[in-house]
Amino acid sequence: MSTAVRKIRRPKLPYLLLLPAVATVLLAMGYPLVRQCIMAFQQFSLAQQFGAEPDFVGLDNFVSVLTDSGFWLVLGRSVVFCAACAALTMLIGVAGAVLLTKLSKTVSFIVQTAMLLAWALPVLSSLQVFQRIFDGRSGVADWVLVQLGITGADGFNWLANPLSFFVVAGLLVIWMSVPLVLFMTYASLTQIDESMLEASMLDGATGWQQFRNIIVPTIMPVLTLVGILQVIWDLRVFTQIYILQKSSGITEQTNVLGTYIYQVGLAGGDYGVASATALIMLVLTLAITWRYVRLVTKQGDL
Secondary structure, three states, X not given: OOOOOOOOXXXXXXXXXXXXXXXXXXXXXHHHHHHHHHHOOEEOOHHHHOOOOOEEOOOHHHHHHHOOHHHHHHHHXXXXXXXXXXXXXXXXXXXXXXXXXXXOHHHHHHHHHHHHHHHHOOHHHHHHHHHHHXXXXXXXXXXXXXXXXXXXXXXXXXXXXXXXXXXXXHHHHHHHHHHHHHHHHHXXXXXXXXXXXXXXXXXXXXXXXXXXXXXXXXXXXXXXXXHHHHHHHHHOOOHHHHHHHHHHOOOHHHOOHHHHHHHHHHHOOOXXXXXXXXXXXXXXXXXXXXXXHHHHHHXXXX
């Protein structure tokens, strides 16, 4: 009797069904990424856009970026802005989700509907609303501060100062990000076994102890996923900063990585250096993503 183990034939249909999606992703993202990697090692400017042959410059573009003090200033500004927005988004989103579990079904439904509408609102529409709120001539924010008796608030131009500029930009980014954190956290909270919470109450646990020792460990995989995605999104923010810069008149002091790459590449015409900067940003993003992939892999092995 043969001891050879017959190989189990795996069905091919699932792989065939995946082919259209994989091919679409490769065409939509693969070619631009490969093209960007090639340009990062070339001298590619406006002349090359009109047909001139690009010159291979090796690592010169990366050296140019990494030795530019302006890049490190933008990187530091982007990291601080990202960390502040992501932390506040997670804090507000998780707190809102916990609050939803304490509300009646009717009130909870109304709040979730409002959050869904805020999340579904296009970026440019949200930008217009925030520009009206913080307008230096007729903005609601200035009017409220004046009513509170704060001196110097009347006619204050929020977008003319880098610090207040990022306050407005941060509020906008947080406003558009909180609903997703709230929804995902609330969905995970509804899956917690109520018997665990009831048992802890019988043992004399306070609400904070329940949250710290039972709720947070239970929903930690969801919090980890949402938190990492939030950091990635906030690190790559572009549209909100770019549009606000158009209204502010200050650009260099308010650049983040996304707008910096745009100005070096499309506005400045140095596509080689811009591609190198984009690849550095990609490596940073992948480093953050890899942390999540490792966490998922470890959980899958349990």
